[in-house]
Amino acid sequence: MSDSLNFAPEDHQIAVGGPGGGHAPGVSVRHSRAKGEPRFPDGPQADPAGSHFERRIRSFQPRRSRVTAGQADALQRLWPHWGLDIDGQRIVDLAELFGNTRPVVLEIGFGMGEATARMAAQDPGTNILAVDVHTPGQGNLLNLADRSGLTNVRVGNGDAIILLREMLRPDSLDGLRVYFPDPWPKKRHHKRRLIQPEFLTLAAARLRPGALVHCATDWEPYAQQMLEVLSAHPDFDNTQPDGGYAPRPDFRPLTRFEGQGLDKGHVVNDLLFRRAEHRDQPSADD
Numbered sequence: 527m528s529d530s531l532n533f534a535p536e537d538h539q540i541a542v543g544g545p546g547g548g549h550a551p552g553v554s555v556r557h558s559r560a561k562g563e564p565r566f567p568d569g570p571q572a573d574p575a576g577s578h579f580e581r582r583i584r585s586f587q588p589r590r591s592r593v594t595a596g597q598a599d600a601l602q603r604l605w606p607h608w609g610l611d612i613d614g615q616r617i618v619d620l621a622e623l624f625g626n627t628r629p630v631v632l633e634i635g636f637g638m639g640e641a642t643a644r645m646a647a648q649d650p651g652t653n654i655l656a657v658d659v660h661t662p663g664q665g666n667l668l669n670l671a672d673r674s675g676l677t678n679v680r681v682g683n684g685d686a687i688i689l690l691r692e693m694l695r696p697d698s699l700d701g702l703r704v705y706f707p708d709p710w711p712k713k714r715h716h717k718r719r720l721i722q723p724e725f726l727t728l729a730a731a732r733l734r735p736g737a738l739v740h741c742a743t744d745w746e747p748y749a750q751q752m753l754e755v756l757s758a759h760p761d762f763d764n765t766q767p768d769g770g771y772a773p774r775p776d777f778r779p780l781t782r783f784e785g786q787g788l789d790k791g792h793v794v795n796d797l798l799f800r801r802a803e804h805r806d807q808p809s810a811d812d
């Protein structure tokens with residue numbers, strides 16, 4: 527894998543050399559790094575896949591990423607304020623992270639972040655902790671948030687499983703959004719799908735009773751799997767009286783990945799479940 531940054535053709539001006547380390551406007555520069563030099567000195571840490579943390583099957587494929595100059599600039603400039611590296615090493619105080627005690631919704635896999643930015647703008651009273659491993663998307667979302675003056679978005683870099691398991695407190699989330707997770711259509715890859723019973727048990731432990739879990743997919747066999755595992759899980763109740771899929775709620779914009787699925791004639795299904803009020807806690811006699 528190349529160690530140098532790649533820039534999209536439309537970018538002619540970059541500022542990736544750290545604070546004050548920009549280049550002359552109008553000049554296209556390939557930034558090469560010495561071995562071990564971080565890609566963005568003030569930006570997200572390398573290895574968001576979390577392989578430093580443990581070896582296990584992951585729900586995403588680490589990708590070689592092309593970062594535009596605009597995204598690189600946003601990562602350098604805004605990451606120290608709005609970024610969260612998922613290193614599994616500490617508990618995150620969400621009130622401190624957002625600077626207020628408003629409800630926090632976790633979005634796993636925001637892609638390029640357009641839908642996230644729109645939801646944040648539509649609902650300023652809700653904080654969105656948006657997590658992905660995809661560096662260009664992190665830069666893009668930071669840029670969108672900055673340009674729109676959004677104060678209720680924070681961007682997590684890394685595996686959401688590690689965030690949920692190691693870094694969030696019980697009952698700390700008011701909602702969970704998983705829009706168009708990687709469908710992993712091949713049978714031998716089904717084990718990589720995010721929405722599985724073990725994942726739901728972990729998520730349930732971090733969600734407040736009554737919190738909304740919202741999933742959407744354009745891959746019908748995955749939608750069926752989601753419906754099965756959510757319906758069977760004791761900690762979640764379907765909001766739909768018929769026990770089926772939900773109409774797309776007004777607050778969810780069309781996403782980039784969804785648009786691609788619709789172009790291929792795919793059917794989109796939304797699922798809306800609530801974290802059950804009861805807890806399956808061991809009794810004092812156990």
Ligand SMILES: C[S@@+](CC[C@H](N)C(=O)[O-])C[C@H]1O[C@@H](n2cnc3c(N)ncnc32)[C@H](O)[C@@H]1O
Nearest residue numbers: 585586635636637658685686705706781782783
């Ligand atoms: C198919 S894309 C969908 C992106 C976006 N939600 C959309 O609809 O356009 C799925 C995204 O989920 C991310 N992802 C998958 N598993 C993840 C995990 N465990 N933690 C963080 N991000 C994850 C991938 O990197 C990818 O960007």
